[in-house]
Amino acid sequence: DTAVSQTPKYLVTQMGNDKSIKCEQNLGHDTMYWYKQDSKKFLKIMFSYNNKELIINETVPNRFSPKSPDKAHLNLHINSLELGDSAVYFCASSSHAPSATHQPQHFGDGTRLSIL
C-alpha cells in the first residue's frame, strides 16, 4: 500500500550505459516529479509532469528524459550514464490546483544510482 513507489532501490552500472528508473503513485495525484539528491544531500528538482505535460525542465542534460505513460506513472530514462550522475533520485507526487493552495508533495524512498 506504498503511496509513491520507485524501482529499483539500488542501481549500479557502468559509464556509458542506458538505464531507467520507474515510479508509480497510488494517491490519485495529478502531478509527479523527479528530484536529484547529491552527496551533500541537496535536493534539486529535475522534472515535473502534470496531466501528461512536462511543466518544469530545469537545466538537466537531455540524456535524461521523463516518460509518463499515464497519470500514475513517471519513469526516468537516462542515456549514456556519466560519473556525475551518481546520486539518489527521488520521485514525488502531489495534487495540483492552480488557483488553490497547493498540496505537499509525497516522496518515494529514492533510487541510489552508482556509476562505476
Added chain:
Amino acid sequence: EDKVVQSPLSLVVHEGDTVTLNCSYEVTNFRSLLWYKQEKKAPTFLFMLTSSGIEKKSGRLSSILDKKELFSILNITATQTGDSAVYLCAVVADGNNNDMRFGAGTRLTVKP
C-alpha cells in the same frame, strides 16, 4: 534566482535539549514554505506555512513563518535520538506549478 538558505548546516545536541533550525528565502511571488524531515529514505512532510505569525504545532515540533523578514524557524523541544535527521526547508512560488526549491538542509544529531 530563487534562494533558500538553511542554518546551521549541522547541529549536535543531547537528548532533552531544545533546538531551533532556520530557513531564510528569497523568492519572487512567494506562496508557501514547507518543512520536511529526511532520515534514511524519503523526505516526510512536517509543516506547510503560508501566513505570517501563525504557529503550526505537532507534538514537540513547531514552526512559524515571518513573511516580512523572509524566514521561518522550526523548533524541536525535548529532543530525542529519533529526531536525528536532515531537516529540509522548501519554498513554493506562484506560477511555478508547485515547484519546490529546497535548501541544503540541516543535519541534526541527537546524542543520548
